[in-house]
Amino acid sequence: DSVPITEEAPTRPTSPYGNTKLAADLMIGDQARAHGLRAVSLRYFNAAGAVGKAGERHHPETHLIPNLLEVAAGRAEAIRVFGSDYPTPDGTCVRDYIHVDDLASAHLLALEATAPTAGTGWHRIYNLGNGNGFSVREVIESARRVTASPIPVLEAARRPGDPAVLVASSQRIREELGWLPARPGIDEMIADAWEFARSGSAS
Structure with missing residues (x-):
């Protein structure tokens, strides 16, 4: 498959979660065409960062950046x-x-694009990403810089099905x-997430 990934790339879900997202896109498109509606689907890549009291809260946590910050905060031993x-x-x-701030601005533009007008219905799909990838090691080094923590690493085997590169x-x-993404830097994303984690909002 080609990288970066366009909206025309083949869709081959490998999980129930992926299947439901694709099914939703297909249903939205059908409804838009059948009833003259204007619809937009936004396909996120990896949302990161935080704004104020809005940040990542998962229990159990599975995402890389929040897990790195758990280690930096002393709540986990290693990544x-x-x-x-x-x-x-x-x-x-x-x-x-x-x-997440750039995701929010994309949502506002999508709402403006779907304002009611006369004419035939349509459904537009947009990828949301920076178009630049960061490796796991690069993200770890960024978290070390931002948090001033050594963040120990444990090497493990590959997880089945993990692609080498996913860039939008x-x-x-x-x-x-x-x-246009206004905040594309990984250090800034991690710094905002770190502030959110230390504020107690993530608990």
């Missing part, structure tokens, strides 16, 4: 890295992270809706 032999520059998986092409939403 587990699943696979260090991928065909990437440092051997770890590469992912596209996008700040957001060219379509940039060209059609004028969206």
Whole structure:
């Protein structure tokens, strides 16, 4: 598969969660065309960061950045890295992270694009990502810089089904809706998430 990933890339869900997201896209498209509606689907890549009291809260936590911050805060002993032999520059998986503030601005543009007008219905799908990937090791190093914590690492085997690289092409939403990520830096995303975690809002 080509990288960065466009909206036209083949959809091959490998989990019930992925199947339901694809089914929702198909149903939205059918309804829009059948009833003259305007609809937008936003496909997030890896949401990160925080704004005020809005940040990540998962129990149990499965995402890389919050787990790194748990280690930095002394609530976990080490971060587990699943696979260090991928065909990437440092051997770890590469992912596209996008700040939640940039996601919010994309939602506002999507709402404006779907304002009621006369005419035939349509359904537009947009990828939301920075278009730049960060490896697991790069994210770990960023978290170490931001938190001034050593963050010990435990190497583990690959997880089945984890692709080496997942990076979005957001060219379509940039060209059609004028969206641009204003906060693309991984250090800033982690710094905002770290502030959220230390504030107690994440508990």
